Amino acid sequence: MLLRHTPKEIAHREALNINPAKTCQPIGAMYAAFGLHGCLPHSHGSQGCCAYHRSALSRHYKEPIMAATSSFTEGSSVFGGQANLVESIQNIFSIYNPTVIAVHTTCLSETIGDDIPQIISKAKADGKIPNGKFVIHANTPSYSGSHVYGFANMVNGMVQYFSETTQNRKNQINIIPGWVEPGDMREIKRIALEMGIQTILFPDTSGVLDAPQTGKHVFYPKGGVRVDDLKTSGDSIATIALGDTASSPAAKTLDTKNKVPCHIMGLPIGLKATDRFVNALRTIAGVNVPESISDERGMLLDMITDMHSYFYGKKVALFGDPDQLVGLTEFLVTLDMKPIHIVTGTPSKTFEKDIQDILGPDTKANIHLSDTFMLHQLIKNEPVDLLFGNTYGKYIARDEDIPFIRYGFPILDRIGHSYFPTVGYRGGMRLIEQILGALLDRKERDSSEEKFELVL
Numbered sequence: 001m002l003l004r005h006t007p008k009e010i011a012h013r014e015a016l017n018i019n020p021a022k023t024c025q026p027i028g029a030m031y032a033a034f035g036l037h038g039c040l041p042h043s044h045g046s047q048g049c050c051a052y053h054r055s056a057l058s059r060h061y062k063e064p065i066m067a068a069t070s071s072f073t074e075g076s077s078v079f080g081g082q083a084n085l086v087e088s089i090q091n092i093f094s095i096y097n098p099t100v101i102a103v104h105t106t107c108l109s110e111t112i113g114d115d116i117p118q119i120i121s122k123a124k125a126d127g128k129i130p131n132g133k134f135v136i137h138a139n140t141p142s143y144s145g146s147h148v149y150g151f152a153n154m155v156n157g158m159v160q161y162f163s164e165t166t167q168n169r170k171n172q173i174n175i176i177p178g179w180v181e182p183g184d185m186r187e188i189k190r191i192a193l194e195m196g197i198q199t200i201l202f203p204d205t206s207g208v209l210d211a212p213q214t215g216k217h218v219f220y221p222k223g224g225v226r227v228d229d230l231k232t233s234g235d236s237i238a239t240i241a242l243g244d245t246a247s248s249p250a251a252k253t254l255d256t257k258n259k260v261p262c263h264i265m266g267l268p269i270g271l272k273a274t275d276r277f278v279n280a281l282r283t284i285a286g287v288n289v290p291e292s293i294s295d296e297r298g299m300l301l302d303m304i305t306d307m308h309s310y311f312y313g314k315k316v317a318l319f320g321d322p323d324q325l326v327g328l329t330e331f332l333v334t335l336d337m338k339p340i341h342i343v344t345g346t347p348s349k350t351f352e353k354d355i356q357d358i359l360g361p362d363t364k365a366n367i368h369l370s371d372t373f374m375l376h377q378l379i380k381n382e383p384v385d386l387l388f389g390n391t392y393g394k395y396i397a398r399d400e401d402i403p404f405i406r407y408g409f410p411i412l413d414r415i416g417h418s419y420f421p422t423v424g425y426r427g428g429m430r431l432i433e434q435i436l437g438a439l440l441d442r443k444e445r446d447s448s449e450e451k452f453e454l455v456l
């Protein structure tokens with residue numbers, strides 16, 4: 001009982017987070033930056049922050065995470081970090097030769113109030129940014145929001161720095177995939193390609209954080225959206241932003257800046273959300289849905305039908321990022337499961353309403369902006385059959401003896417999450433496999449000898 005001190009009684013709490021269901025903004029900014037080809041993320045702050053952010057991503061993706069830091073000392077903490085950043089930019093381009101440096105701030109540089117665009121302008125004026133190279137930035141104060149905000153801010157920065165328009169529309173669609181895994185981004189691109197649609201997906205961490213082992217170290221793997229492609233995003237016919245919290249700021253900026261109409265929708269997790277995504281692609285591009293995609297849908301539907309009796313009525317608790325929780329909740333409801341405790345640590349204007357809309361007005365559930373301590377208390381008060389969440393959920397799962405599926409960020413103690421998608425129809429099939437495996441393993445473990453069946 002590692003969490004034996006968590007009481008069942010829920011006391012009113014406002015100014016205290018215990019075991020947060022989120023992490024800090026720069027981690028999201030760093031992750032998004034890896035979705036740009038040839039990009040080196042740069043942390044404008046102390047070495048400690050950068051080391052933490054790198055290790056969080058390294059542990060989740062099981063890949064080396066390269067990033068630079070302004071390496072603040074006492075002097076820069078008092079007088080500001082301009083000199084450090086200008087020197088960093090010069091060193092990074094001459095030693096590591098990236099195409100883009102993506103600077104994000106930290107709590108310290110935000111508190112000092114460093115003006116990053118001004119510092120970048122100074123670096124440019126001083127000739128520290130070579131021709132054909134770029135420095136972009138995002139403000140990521142970690143005392144507000146979460147890693148999802150950091151991701152959204154960096155993606156927004158990509159649009160602010162790179163999108164251009166020639167006033168000639170190109171027959172292509174921008175897709176902002178939200179905070180999903182590299183395997184999910186690959187799957188989103190595959191679906192669009194299968195439908196014969198040209199897309200620019202950004203950020204795109206596929207081929208970067210799930211790059212193949214070749215025996216040779218490559219500093220900048222071949223994946224990631226290219227700057228030249230990103231520049232043309234201002235000429236696309238539309239932008240599909242997947243996930244309100246992570247993707248809508250960039251989509252709205254593109255709309256305002258280059259008049260590219262934006263369609264903000266949920267992550268395509270599960271049957272209904274994937275239907276909406278495929279339909280949006282179909283209508284915007286004016287194409288038909290190919291038989292291959294319809295077949296995938298049919299396979300998912302077949303799995304749901306075959307195994308429905310094991311899902312029906314099972315109570316579920318889930319925690320994580322709002323965009324993912326909305327998609328996951330809808331899929332669980334499609335399976336006739338009962339999500340009863342849903343907790344996010346990331347503030348979102350629409351989260352509670354979106355979840356309640358999915359559950360319907362007559363269904364009561366605990367939908368909270370809170371932490372995993374609160375989630376544990378809710379589970380103690382109303383136990384569940386299944387728990388979804390990042391690796392930190394395993395402490396609750398162990399103490400309360402609940403089947404547990406790792407989902408979201410970070411997953412520190414398993415592999416597979418970055419390779420196998422959970423979006424699209426195929427992703428739905430994988431989720432079903434995971435859910436069914438967890439539920440049936442438990443059923444078999446609890447079965448008496450006379451009820452232990454070979455075929456379920």
Ligand code: SF4
Pocket residue numbers: 024025026048049052105106107108142143
């Ligand atoms: S100081 Fe701020 S930016 Fe740095 S690790 Fe802590 S929360 Fe993140």
